[in-house]
Structures are given as structure tokens and as C-alpha cells.
Amino acid sequence: MKINLYFFLILILITSTAAFSPLVDEDEELIETFKQINDEVLANSRAYETLGDACKTIGHRLTGSPNGKKAEEYTYNLLKSYGFKDVKYQPFQVEAWSRDTVTLSIAPRKSDNFQDVEVVSLAMTPVEAKVTAELVDVGNGLEPDFQAVKEQLPGKIALVNLGLLAPFKGTRNLHRSEKTALAMQYGAAGVIFVNTVKGNVLLTGTASVTGSLIAIPAVCVSLESGIRIRSWMSEQANLMGVIDMKNFSKMIKARNVIATIKGDNKKYRDEKIVIGGHLDSWDLATGALDNGIGSFSILDIARAFKALNLKSKRTIEFVMFMGEEEGLLGSKAMIERSKKNNSLEKVAFMFNLDMANNANGFNTSGREEMVALFTKIGEYMKKASPEYKNNVINQAGLHSDHQSFMLEGIPTASPIGGISPDAVGCYHANCDRFDLINKNEMVNTVRYTAMMLYGIANVDKIPAKKLDYYSTRDFFIKQNLRKELELGREWKWGTEE
Known part of the structure; x- marks a missing residue:
């Protein structure tokens, strides 16, 4: 009886460990990759410098303006210079306003x-x-x-x-x-x-x-x-x-900019991880805070992946969205195009970086089933960089490009960290300029988000699946977001309960 109980307890331990840690067989390899990412970004990050150059040479990045077009071309050429061969523009119509x-x-x-x-x-x-x-x-x-x-x-x-x-x-x-x-x-x-x-x-x-x-x-x-x-x-x-x-106001064309690293595992390559942030900004200043720190961090994550020649099981798309400030127009256009070419089902997860700064953890955006995985990967990240805080919260919100993906039932996450009060006060304001930005804080966002992106792109199983039509409705009701979506005319479920 004691022997049977012993083996029963061992079986429970093995089962629960496997359920909690789908990466358990690859711990050492994953930690070693995280160390490589950490060292590369600390030594070679260009996020701060490229943002400063864009603020100086372009200025604001208002969608539909000549400056907006310059920003699209700037990031396209930057991704090409990092070694991406698969870089493309994704044009869409927008009602431009100035x-x-x-x-x-x-x-x-x-x-x-x-x-x-x-x-x-x-x-x-x-x-x-x-x-x-x-x-x-x-x-x-x-x-x-x-x-x-x-x-x-x-x-x-x-x-x-x-x-x-x-x-x-x-x-x-x-x-x-x-x-x-x-x-x-x-x-x-x-x-x-x-x-x-x-x-x-x-x-x-x-x-x-x-x-x-x-x-x-x-x-x-x-x-x-x-x-x-x-x-x-x-x-x-x-x-x-x-x-x-x-x-x-007039109708013009704007362009999302997309760079792709194709998955190298037959079983997973049709699954796609999107990491995106909005490149556009308002015109009162240079938009360094909103959303220069997010979009130029993504560009540097892409640079680091290419510099290290990192491979992932799943395909990764790095996306610079335009038109976010006018109403998530770029991400909505991407979703609509994906529906038309039947590729939306391939999107397994979306990371959104909007004013992401000094990252010390992640928000799993209301998807409780992702908390354990983010926490576990975070523990591996701490072995590569002991100062990482591994804070994980689970709170859904709206009003950035992740919303377009959430409305399709796709799980999302965002880095969490902090912005100084002086900088926060310049959100969307006439003082949102490059002198608000802290280089070390941008570097932290790049290295920790790059690690988590790599971890999620290579995990054996992403616990949160795409929600169906009614499960998505129930998700938003549970997150107390129905009223906001109704005001935004994004509630597509009528009066159904």
C-alpha cells in the first residue's frame, strides 16, 4: 500500500510539473539563449539611437502626412539594413485628419x-x-x-x-x-x-x-x-x-510595415506570433514617448533576433502599425486583410508595445491561462538576468492595437514597467519630445521583451487558444469592457447575453 501510494504521488508530481512547464526539457538551452539575447542587447542595442535620429530627421509621424510617409520608409529601410529580406508595406485607406x-x-x-x-x-x-x-x-x-x-x-x-x-x-x-x-x-x-x-x-x-x-x-x-x-x-x-x-480631412493611403522571420519547425511554422506597436504619432511634438519607445523597441528586438540568427518554432511578424491614433486603423486593416486571405487563424498570439518602457514583467490581458507560462518563462529569464522582476498581471484593457486582435478572440500580452511622472504628463502633448526618453529603460524593454517573445515562439503549447464568437463575447463581459465597446461601436453581439 505504501509503495503504491509512493508511485501515485510521483505520478502526480510529474504530471503537474509537465502541465506547468511545457519547456521543462529545454531549460538549459532556453536559459543559454536568454543569456545571449541579454548580452547582445546590452552591448549593441540601437533602440535609443534610432528613435533619437527619427525624432531629429522626421519629427512627428502623423498618419497621412509627409512625415508619416517618411516614418514608414525609415522603418522599412532600417529593417532591411538589419538583414530582413522579407519586409513589406501593407497599404490601407485612411481618412486623414490634420x-x-x-x-x-x-x-x-x-x-x-x-x-x-x-x-x-x-x-x-x-x-x-x-x-x-x-x-x-x-x-x-x-x-x-x-x-x-x-x-x-x-x-x-x-x-x-x-x-x-x-x-x-x-x-x-x-x-x-x-x-x-x-x-x-x-x-x-x-x-x-x-x-x-x-x-x-x-x-x-x-x-x-x-x-x-x-x-x-x-x-x-x-x-x-x-x-x-x-x-x-x-x-x-x-x-x-x-x-x-x-x-x-481627405482619404489617403497609409502603410503598415511588416518584417517576418519564418518558423523553422514543420509542426509549428503555420502558427504566427505578431509583435506590433504603432509607429504613428500626433503632430504637437515628435511622439518620442507615444509611441516612439514602443515601436523603436520592436525594431531593436528585430535587430537582435537577426544579429543572433535566432530561429523559432513559430513564425514571428514584427509590425509597425500606422493609424492607431485615429482609431486603430492599421491593426484593423491587418485583421481585415487576414480574414480575406484566410490567414487570421494562423495568428496564435499577439504582443503589443504601446508606451512600453523599463519592462519588468508582462500583462497577460485577461487570459488567466497564460499567467503560469509567463511566470515560468520569467523564472528562466531571471537566471539570465537576475535583476528582472518577473511581475505578471492579468488585466484586460482597450484602446491600442491589441484590441483589434482581442476582438477576434486572439490572446495578447504587453510588457509592464514604468514611465516617470514628468514624461507621463507629456502624453499626446506639446512636450512629447526625445529628451523625455531614458536609454537604459528602453534597453530593458528590448532585452526582456525579446526573451519573452523567443520563449512564447518556442513553447510546445500556448495554453490560451483563440476564442470562438460567443466565448469572445463572454470574455469581454467578464472583463467589464462591454460598455466601452458599445460606446466605441465595436460591440458586435447585439443584445445577446
């Missing part, structure tokens, strides 16, 4: 004593609009805030915080486009967003949940201007605002 002029003036009703307020247009706002209307304070712009003023808001201009001022614990903020969608739903004639970052910082970004032009003007003022406006509103009833804007 700003012209905008003013915001405020005065009491029946007064001509208007005061100008420094302001910037949000993207995808009308080609031409002039709205004169009373201001209504909608606070943080969550649905309960709009509900509280629903009788006053029709035909008025909504004053809304971009972030959450004095937030309650656990409160989830909405994207600016979702707040704009709510404002239109409740009948607002315009939106004035108040930035929540100190220092007279102006922020831009899309106000459209669909990627198409919206019907009402949406603008952003600084935190300091917002405080002054609200103070004036408390002293003077029926304060009026005048938003006057002109913009440009």
Missing part, C-alpha cells in the same frame, strides 16, 4: 467681454465648426456625471475632465472618445476637455470612437485654464463659450 485653426472664447451671456483661452483641437473633429453655447460642467464625464446634467446639456457645451479628478477607488476612467460619444448621446453641441496634468500642458488625441469625423467640435484646455473657467462659472451664471475651428 489641424488648421481653433479658438476658444468665453464670456457671460449678453456680454461682449470675451476672453480667449489657449486651446488645441482634438482629432477627427469637423472640417469646419463654430458653436456658441452655454457651458455645462459634467465633471469627470462618466455616465453618472452625464445623467446628473441630462436636462441641462442638450444644445450646450460640455466641460469635461480628461482624467479623473478626486477619483473614487476602483473607478474606471473612460477614453476621451467615449466621453465625446456620451456628450453627443446626451445632446451636447461641443466638448471642452480639461487636462489633468499641471504645467499648462495641452493634449490632443482622437475624439472619435469609429475613426471617422465626428459631428461636434471637441477641444482641450490646460488644467490651469480649466480651474479658471470653473471659478468663473461659480461666480457667473450662464457662462457662454465660442468654439471656432477649421481642419483638413
